[in-house]
Amino acid sequence: MNLPPHLTIREGQLAIGGIDCATLATRYGTPLYVTDQDRIVSLFRSFRDELSSRYPKVKVLYAAKANGNLAILRALAREGAGADVFSPGELRLALSAGMAPGDLLFNGSSKSTDDLSLAVESGVTVSVDSFDELRQLDRISQKKGKETKIAFRVNPAIDVPTHRKIATGLATSKFGIPHDRIRDAYREALACRGVKPVGIHCHIGSQILATEPFAQTARVMAEIVRDLVRMGVTLEFIDLGGGLGIPYHHYEEERAPTPADYASAIIPPIRDVSAELGINPALWVEPGRYLVADSTILLVRVNSVKKAHKNFVNVDAGFNLLIRPAMYDSYHEVVVNGRAGMLPSETYTITGPICESGDILASDRRLPPIGAGDLLAILDTGAYGFCMSSQYNCRPRCAEVLIHGGEAALMRRAETIEDLTATMQIPPWQKE
Ligand SMILES: *Cc1c(COP(=O)(O)O)cnc(C)c1O
Numbered sequence: 001m002n003l004p005p006h007l008t009i010r011e012g013q014l015a016i017g018g019i020d021c022a023t024l025a026t027r028y029g030t031p032l033y034v035t036d037q038d039r040i041v042s043l044f045r046s047f048r049d050e051l052s053s054r055y056p057k058v059k060v061l062y063a064a065k066a067n068g069n070l071a072i073l074r075a076l077a078r079e080g081a082g083a084d085v086f087s088p089g090e091l092r093l094a095l096s097a098g099m100a101p102g103d104l105l106f107n108g109s110s111k112s113t114d115d116l117s118l119a120v121e122s123g124v125t126v127s128v129d130s131f132d133e134l135r136q137l138d139r140i141s142q143k144k145g146k147e148t149k150i151a152f153r154v155n156p157a158i159d160v161p162t163h164r165k166i167a168t169g170l171a172t173s174k175f176g177i178p179h180d181r182i183r184d185a186y187r188e189a190l191a192c193r194g195v196k197p198v199g200i201h202c203h204i205g206s207q208i209l210a211t212e213p214f215a216q217t218a219r220v221m222a223e224i225v226r227d228l229v230r231m232g233v234t235l236e237f238i239d240l241g242g243g244l245g246i247p248y249h250h251y252e253e254e255r256a257p258t259p260a261d262y263a264s265a266i267i268p269p270i271r272d273v274s275a276e277l278g279i280n281p282a283l284w285v286e287p288g289r290y291l292v293a294d295s296t297i298l299l300v301r302v303n304s305v306k307k308a309h310k311n312f313v314n315v316d317a318g319f320n321l322l323i324r325p326a327m328y329d330s331y332h333e334v335v336v337n338g339r340a341g342m343l344p345s346e347t348y349t350i351t352g353p354i355c356e357s358g359d360i361l362a363s364d365r366r367l368p369p370i371g372a373g374d375l376l377a378i379l380d381t382g383a384y385g386f387c388m389s390s391q392y393n394c395r396p397r398c399a400e401v402l403i404h405g406g407e408a409a410l411m412r413r414a415e416t417i418e419d420l421t422a423t424m425q426i427p428p429w430q431k432e
Pocket residue numbers: 063065066084107202203205206207241242243244286287288289290383
């Protein structure tokens with residue numbers, strides 16, 4: 001089995017960051033998300049270094065939506081990361097994690113006037129997604145006597161080989177301004193007094209396992225940059241978004257680009273256009289999944305095994321805690337703790353406790369024998385895992401544990417039944 005260095009197997013037992021999963025499950029209960037902080041930091045450093053060794057000014061903005069736990073934002077803030085934020089909540093968390101407003105890009109295709117006011121007051125850069133938003137932001141910014149830095153989000157119309165729900169750069173996607181209208185957007189922005197266009201932004205999608213779409217995007221962006229500079233736009237940065245994928249298969253070889261491959265794909269068009277025009281913009285990138293996905297496992301306990309149409313393994317977490325398999329048909333490797341590395345004996349389908357037929361974490365997996373009470377680890381659940389969880393079926397969310405230097409601590413306690421009702425109100429006519 002190919003595992004990242006923070007996951008180890010000894011005598012069939014899986015450990016994360018040097019701590020046995022069985023110990024973690026006993027100490028904190030299941031289901032349980034467990035994250036290795038040192039893994040995230042080491043991926044961040046290598047990612048940043050591969051880019052910085054090829055281009056003079058690089059800023060890595062972690063896409064906070066991938067995993068917005070404050071402890072993770074803090075760990076990355078300490079490394080000098082900024083953040084790509086998509087909501088007032090993410091914006092506030094990134095600031096409270098210690099990130100500087102100048103290192104944040106406030107993104108989104110549907111921002112309210114309250115969202116825009118917060119952005120203006122916080123002094124973050126805004127990625128503007130429509131002409132309508134530009135005019136609103138300009139008005140708000142002028143009213144507050146500010147000049148807000150903006151980039152436009154370009155839709156580069158690039159077909160990306162990934163799941164259709166996570167392709168965001170298609171011509172038909174809801175994100176971005178069509179690239180044939182983008183010059184008009186900058187022209188209008190140059191005439192605004194409340195905003196200043198200083199950057200250009202795009203993001204083509206997620207879990208991309210080829211470098212060509214990134215290279216193609218960089219070429220499209222370089223082409224637009226050439227026109228913008230001629231129009232008199234002074235570009236402080238070119239932001240190429242995130243989307244670098246990771247290998248989710250660990251029992252077989254799955255090829256994935258390295259940060260070096262990624263850097264080699266995106267940098268040449270940007271370096272060339274900068275040299276040609278004599279400009280010096282920073283390169284911004286927004287990795288989410290790549291930095292956090294493999295840092296985390298979801299530990300689940302087997303409630304029962306049922307031989308029916310299939311061998312169903314009923315565990316204590318379902319799409320309430322990990323929606324990716326149900327929503328994106330995504331694949332997460334499963335490890336049977338205690339029998340990790342043993343030869344498979346059966347084909348199992350791992351299902352959760354939610355009242356939906358689609359509540360499946362893993363389908364038709366060849367695994368070692370599984371019985372009630374066993375502990376399973378679902379791998380690579382650090383990105384779009386806990387952050388997409390819900391209380392569906394009135395199940396409180398589970399705890400999240402962080403590991404660093406051989407020590408484990410809670411970074412989020414489990415919710416209780418009281419948490420489920422904490423925001424509910426009894427309407428007056430029901431109070432007698
Ligand atoms: C989601 C998102 C990212 C991160 O995508 P990953 O695939 O997790 O790297 C970056 N930028 C924007 C604008 C996004 O919406």
